[in-house]
Amino acid sequence: MSHPVAPVEPHVMTTYGRLPIALSHGRGSRVWDVNGKQYLDALGGIAVNTLGHAHPKLVPALQDQVAKMIHCSNYYYNPATEQLAAQLVERSGMTNVFFCSTGLEANEAALKLARKYGHDKGITHPQIVVYEKAFHGRSIATLSATGNPKVQAGFGPLVEGFIRVPVNDIEAIRKATAGNPNVVAVFFEAIQGEGGVNPMTPDYMQQVRALCDTNDWLLMIDEVQCGMGRTGKWFAHQWAGIVPDVMPLAKGLGSGVPIGAVVAGPKAAHIFQPGNHGTTFGGNPLSIRAGLETIRIMEEDGLLDNAAKVGFQLLTALTTQLMHVPGVKEVRGKGLMIGIELDRPCGALVNRCADHGLLLSVTADSVVRMVPPLILTGAEADELVAILVPQIKAFLAE
Numbered sequence: 001m002s003h004p005v006a007p008v009e010p011h012v013m014t015t016y017g018r019l020p021i022a023l024s025h026g027r028g029s030r031v032w033d034v035n036g037k038q039y040l041d042a043l044g045g046i047a048v049n050t051l052g053h054a055h056p057k058l059v060p061a062l063q064d065q066v067a068k069m070i071h072c073s074n075y076y077y078n079p080a081t082e083q084l085a086a087q088l089v090e091r092s093g094m095t096n097v098f099f100c101s102t103g104l105e106a107n108e109a110a111l112k113l114a115r116k117y118g119h120d121k122g123i124t125h126p127q128i129v130v131y132e133k134a135f136h137g138r139s140i141a142t143l144s145a146t147g148n149p150k151v152q153a154g155f156g157p158l159v160e161g162f163i164r165v166p167v168n169d170i171e172a173i174r175k176a177t178a179g180n181p182n183v184v185a186v187f188f189e190a191i192q193g194e195g196g197v198n199p200m201t202p203d204y205m206q207q208v209r210a211l212c213d214t215n216d217w218l219l220m221i222d223e224v225q226c227g228m229g230r231t232g233k234w235f236a237h238q239w240a241g242i243v244p245d246v247m248p249l250a251k252g253l254g255s256g257v258p259i260g261a262v263v264a265g266p267k268a269a270h271i272f273q274p275g276n277h278g279t280t281f282g283g284n285p286l287s288i289r290a291g292l293e294t295i296r297i298m299e300e301d302g303l304l305d306n307a308a309k310v311g312f313q314l315l316t317a318l319t320t321q322l323m324h325v326p327g328v329k330e331v332r333g334k335g336l337m338i339g340i341e342l343d344r345p346c347g348a349l350v351n352r353c354a355d356h357g358l359l360l361s362v363t364a365d366s367v368v369r370m371v372p373p374l375i376l377t378g379a380e381a382d383e384l385v386a387i388l389v390p391q392i393k394a395f396l397a398e
């Protein structure tokens with residue numbers, strides 16, 4: 001077998017179907033396993049490793065922070081927290097930030113904000129519009145908002161108060177909410193990640209923004225996977241020229257150090273009062289430093305432009321080489337968030353690509369998904385294509 005080490009973990013809960021690979025270290029967009037085999041990392045810890053691995057500017061900053069302070073309670077001020085909040089506010093055009101540690105936590109906070117927004121207006125049974133194929137996390141509330149029966153199976157009763165609609169269909173959302181006084185918010189990913197790299201169209205996002213304005217609903221955009229520069233703008237919805245009222249972030253924000261955030265605009269910024277929400281680790285000095293350094297290095301190194309440029313190169317090459325291959329339905333995405341939809345389940349491609357030195361994932365059963373570090377070079381993109389395209393062709397030809 002190509003991976004001689006298949007570790008067993010008798011004491012670890014089997015929540016993930018692991019590949020027979022144990023990674024040991026990384027550098028840039030490459031990682032090595034414990035046997036010394038090298039891989040090009042097109043998964044990036046699932047859209048987390050913004051700066052790749054062991055970035056020479058990030059490592060000393062984190063070492064410095066660890067030596068000063070890793071954690072202190074939210075009972076005290078950490079001056080860096082305000083700095084990171086101000087930077088997110090400036091880049092989003094919104095006003096206030098709540099910090100937490102993960103994507104589901106950020107989304108959970110967003111759902112609480114929406115409910116309290118309703119209660120503050122006298123709506124005692126608030127409802128939130130969510131989407132087919134959405135993924136918002138695995139807590140009871142966020143899995144209830146998620147549009148994937150597999151994620152929900154076995155965990156009922158689900159949290160109530162969600163209305164589900166298809167993506168990019170403005171008539172469907174109008175119809176589903178018509179005359180309903182309990183609707184308080186609309187919640188979507190600007191580009192669905194786990195659902196198969198499904199972008200909301202700019203037109204649709206603008207129309208939903210207008211619908212929310214007309215009805216005094218909160219527009220909440222989950223940028224946990226597609227945000228933080230991945231598409232070539234700070235946040236993917238910015239391609240539509242709109243500003244949401246609530247925006248959960250996580251994943252790429254700390255370049256590997258766990259951090260989440262909920263950014264809010266004026267309509268949602270003052271809904272939470274002391275005692276309404278909180279989390280022990282949220283905004284701890286290590287995660288805040290990771291966020292600050294990630295943004296600083298992204299700007300110093302021009303990583304938004306890089307994501308747009310290398311992403312376009314990748315999308316163009318994959319489209320050109322795969323478009324006419326029978327079994328390939330679509331190549332889509334924006335920046336360094338790219339999906340290739342096949343006409344059949346293709347989970348087997350994950351192992352096959354790993355055998356050939358390329359890490360990626362398959363999501364929604366039949367979509368090959370790439371969310372590499374934003375430092376990916378043009379040459380590495382070429383290498384990725386050179387490994388992936390023959391694998392897809394061989395797989396489809398079987």
Ligand SMILES: Cc1ncc(COP(=O)(O)O)c(C=O)c1O
Nearest residue numbers: 102103104135136137193224225
């Ligand atoms: C869009 C989106 N929201 C939320 C989450 C949940 O984030 P976490 O796994 O950090 O809880 C994910 C994770 O994949 C995601 O893609």
